[in-house]
Structure formats: C-alpha cells, structure tokens
Amino acid sequence: MRDTYHEFRALLSAEVPPEDILVTFEPEQDAQAKSSEQKENEIGTxxxxxxxxxxxxLNYYDLFYGNVELEMELLEVMSGEEAWNIVREANQFNEAPGEGQEYILARYFVKINEVEEEPYDLTHAQFDAVSTTGNTYDDFISVSGLEPDLRNEMYTGAEREGFTYFLVEKDDEDPLVAFKRRSDVEVWFKMRD
Structure with missing residues (x-):
C-alpha cells in the first residue's frame, strides 16, 4: 500500500504525466453519424x-406521480371554421380567434397503465404548440365546455378520450404539438396532413 501511495504522489507531482498512463479520446465520426441518424428515425420526435x-x-419517473406508464394516441385534428364552430358552440363566452389566427382541436386517447402516486392529473398545460419556424405559441388561452374534454384525474387502468386546444397562425403550414415538452419523455405530434 505504501508503494502505491508513493507512486500516486509521484504521478500527481509530475509536470508531465508518463505516456503509458495517458488515455487519448478520439471521437468516432461514425458513432456521431449513427447517433444523429437514430434521432431522425426515432418516432415521436x-x-x-x-x-x-x-x-x-411512455415510461418515466415524475417528481409528483412517481413511476408512470401511459399510452397516448392522436385520434383526430380539426382547424379553421370547423374548430371555431365547435369552440363557439361549447360556450358562448369562448373568445374568437384573433386576426390571422385559428383554433386547432386535437382529440387524444390516453390510458394510464401505471401511476405510483395516484391520481395522475392530465391537463391542457402538458401540451405545447410549436410553429413551423420553431417558435412556441405561448399565449394563454382557455376554452370552456369542450366535450369530451381531455383534462381529467386518472387512476391506474383509466382510459380517456378528449380534446385539447391551441391557437395558431392560419398560415402556419406545419405546426407541431409536444406533450411534456422540455422533459425526458417529450413526444411530438403533427397537427396538419
């Protein structure tokens, strides 16, 4: 042990470490190319x-809910006049879209296979719309009366189908929606064909 101590002390005090203990790192370009290719081929990105x-x-750990496993599927997307008519009929006090804007209604299926700390709160705030140019639509909007509404408290085994909503620019050709954006489990959905 004493010999090891002296060798280690000599190593630390040396101005230039001995060549036989140096490890050089050379990144593999093929590994980097494979990594970016894998990301492009992953679904839900x-x-x-x-x-x-x-x-x-999706399987993940959530600070509030513990271990969570849920299934999610986008069932239907509506926009333009069709979406506005549904929003208007849901509640007379829902606001009309602004100049050059339109509602997008997205109907999802969600099943909670496991949630450690029940109930799991499924909310509209877990979904973010992002424009074709990569900017988030961060205006706060609230739409009342949509049926079926996606928002719900869910226990293990529960299934839910319902709408969530977004306000986007009419001329945005390819907006996306992210569930739990900026987390390890984020998943992206296409909002237009």
Missing part, C-alpha cells in the same frame, strides 16, 4: 412527429 393513429407508450 420533433424531426419525426407522430401522426393520427400512431400510438406510443
């Missing part, structure tokens, strides 16, 4: 968002 009818299972 911003580069490869899910479309209507594709179901994904």
């Amino acid at each position: 911003r580069a490869n968002p899910l479309v209507i009818g594709e179901r994904i299972t």
